[in-house]
Amino acid sequence: MSGNWRPPSSTDVARAAGVSQSAVSRAFTPGARIAQATRARVMAAAEALGYRPNLLPKILQTNRSGIVAVVVGGFYNPYFAMTLEAFSKALTARGLQMLLVRVESDRKLDSVVGQLAGYRVDAVVSALALTSQDAADQLSKLRIPIVTLNSDLSGDWIRSVSSDNFAAGEAAARLLRERGGTRFGFVAGPGDSPAQVAREAGFAHGLEALGLPPAMRAGGGYDYASGARATRELFAGADRPDALFCANDLAAFGVIDVLREGFGLAAPDDVLVVGFDNLDMAAWAPYRLTTFDQDVDAHVAIAMELLDLEAGAECVARVAPSRLVERESTRRG
Amino acid sequence: MSGNWRPPSSTDVARAAGVSQSAVSRAFTPGARIAQATRARVMAAAEALGYRPNLLPKILQTNRSGIVAVVVGGFYNPYFAMTLEAFSKALTARGLQMLLVRVESDRKLDSVVGQLAGYRVDAVVSALALTSQDAADQLSKLRIPIVTLNSDLSGDWIRSVSSDNFAAGEAAARLLRERGGTRFGFVAGPGDSPAQVAREAGFAHGLEALGLPPAMRAGGGYDYASGARATRELFAGADRPDALFCANDLAAFGVIDVLREGFGLAAPDDVLVVGFDNLDMAAWAPYRLTTFDQDVDAHVAIAMELLDLEAGAECVARVAPSRLVERESTRRG
């Protein structure tokens, strides 16, 4: 009806309460010098008008919006859900809001972050690994603190927190060996993921250190279908592996299902399987998957610390330990 | 180093380019009256300084932030991930940003939305069902368009889009009957969820219409553990059901796993199982779950339409159809 309605301003409230605009502002500022009686009158008028202080002018002056942008590549992987949950809690605890941005690839990252700069976001957290130094430099020019997960790039304004992917790969090799594996296989994630690369390298190094032959290899994605495809490939020939390390849990589920349905093989009896992420589902009955818990809360806690750092600080790439959780998929009879 | 650095303003760019501030603004406004040469000079200066137009002043004047707040209760259920993905795409397509807010319960909803009002969000989408009329009225006072999913409350500024939960419940009853079910059970979701209530009511009505006895009942949550618990309860006695409708897929997975592990029973041979949501996992080998696809994209499309409506519009509660997807969990030999 009212063509262009505007929410009530502090001036409106001031008029209604018979005080100055400053008084209204002070009434809403904890610890400001204002008489109790005045504050009460202001609050009554504000309540009647439905007034909420407009945060934008403050942001305009201070350039601090209280908003942190979180960039993700998609939501299909429950691991992102865990990450979002943890970040959501951490940000809320600090009174910050979360602007969620979905981006197709990291090549679009800087254009998006440019847009975000217009909103004066206080910081950016990227679950998307940053792969090109070019994009990193572009972002650094904006002087917005950025934390990337599982990415090795860094710069003046770019920090990163990663799992000890390489060490986990080594540990996977040792475990599979101990549990009786003899022919090893690696179910790979996407090649442009630094985490995938490090896990594979660690696995390869672990095998070599034990004097074992290198692993067979298949896959190329972080999803269920990729694990399924990789398994059909690895088990097509005669020389089948009997111990698999998967780049993540989702792929491992695909592996286990195809082993069972497609080849009549079971974990751990016929094939040992290890995953990565420790999703809720990893504990479910059909899988009981041995996997690495990334300790999302620890990652997030570190990320928050890194965001607080001043620009130019030195220790900008931190590693969070991951914990091996052993379940039935590697425990034989 | 520089204690309080400020990002370059349009005035800074204007000075560098030797033009007025208005010229800079026009250079960044598509369709504005400005000479090509001037625009080029401005763009060069802007590039050199790393200038990004500050969006806040515009928001301050127009009260349109281009930000939509999305409220969720948690991320543990992959159904939320699907919803987020769909909303993210829809909002991006319209050039809107998404402010993600996690809220413990809907009782906190109005206090949070109050906070959001300070950011002048254009609209609020709540995956959290709104249950109290009190909160609804509170929110209406803020004059921010709100769309809730699977909630029956509405008001001047509150619209809702729901699945046809009741009809789906009836359809589940018919299907289970057709497939040979004789003793029916309902694995319930949380009692404060309108969707759960409608699904159960529809199921009960469907059974009654077919002249069948009412269903046994257990459960009370939307998660895996709740489904598992419900199954142990339902199958503890002698009078076991042979056809189960579960409030959602996550619970259904718990049901199937406990049937297999705890009682040596399989779906569909011993027990027919139907879920709700059609998560990716429903198609996986251990489950192959018959379920209802909520068509998230359709929900979101409707939600976007509702957000565009003016206040006081009448048709504010819309229903999106859900589609039965039959898989092996109800297909006998």
Next chain:
DNA sequence: CTGGCGAGTGAATAGCTATGCACACATTCG
């Protein structure tokens, strides 16, 4: 009685952009 002090209040201002208005200049038409 007076200087000082504290509490409470109002006026003025910064912060940045988009836009309406006015003006200067070039071009076209009668």
Next chain:
DNA sequence: CGAATGTGTGCATAGCTATTCACTCGCCAG
């Protein structure tokens, strides 16, 4: 050649809040 149209630019302002500065008033100590 005068008028009219069109193009490009600068000036000034709105939008809302937190905060600084200056002011008044009541009160106490000297």
